[in-house]
Amino acid sequence: MTARSGWSSVTMGALAQSVGVSRQTVYNEIGSKPALAEAMVLDELAAFLLAVEAAFDEHPVDHVQAIRAAVLRVLQLAQGNALLRAIVSDSYGADAELLPLLTTRANSVLASARAVLSDRLASPGYHLPEERRVTSVDAIVRVVLSHVTQPTATPEATSEDVAWMAGRLLTRSP
Numbered sequence: 001m002t003a004r005s006g007w008s009s010v011t012m013g014a015l016a017q018s019v020g021v022s023r024q025t026v027y028n029e030i031g032s033k034p035a036l037a038e039a040m041v042l043d044e045l046a047a048f049l050l051a052v053e054a055a056f057d058e059h060p061v062d063h064v065q066a067i068r069a070a071v072l073r074v075l076q077l078a079q080g081n082a083l084l085r086a087i088v089s090d091s092y093g094a095d096a097e098l099l100p101l102l103t104t105r106a107n108s109v110l111a112s113a114r115a116v117l118s119d120r121l122a123s124p125g126y127h128l129p130e131e132r133r134v135t136s137v138d139a140i141v142r143v144v145l146s147h148v149t150q151p152t153a154t155p156e157a158t159s160e161d162v163a164w165m166a167g168r169l170l171t172r173s174p
Contacts, residue, residue: 003082044083048074049116056120068163075155078148113141136169
């Protein structure tokens with residue numbers, strides 16, 4: 001519904017009707033419209049994080065190559081993602097409730113993405129001090145999220161740039 005008509009046209013009543021339940025059932029199961037928005041964004045995020053996991057599975061020892069592949073997959077998914085396009089384009093309309101979930105109120109998105117990347121970078125044989133890993137992961141996730149919402153180059157070019165940055169951030173240094 002959001003991708004088709006925009007977030008401002010989504011009502012709990014319309015959602016209830018489309019899935020064949022009462023409006024009260026929707027409120028009981030989901031809560032408020034802002035809770036629905038966050039659930040939608042986090043559900044969509046799961047597909048992006050699966051792409052990240054797959055890239056690390058394919059490159060278990062070369063973390064920079066894994067990040068390159070992960071960023072490429074994420075940005076390619078973003079290009080064709082109808083909900084993401086609706087969220088970004090909705091910010092230009094009268095109702096901008098969704099975009100903050102990827103920008104100013106992105107805590108859930110950031111925390112989920114950081115957890116996946118941090119876990120992968122904490123693998124055996126990879127010894128970056130914890131504080132460096134936390135800072136590096138945060139920077140990488142924020143840069144990628146920025147390119148997801150507002151791309152400035154092709155996914156291929158951006159993945160190369162982020163891999164270059166990751167190579168510098170993830171190098172053990174004092």
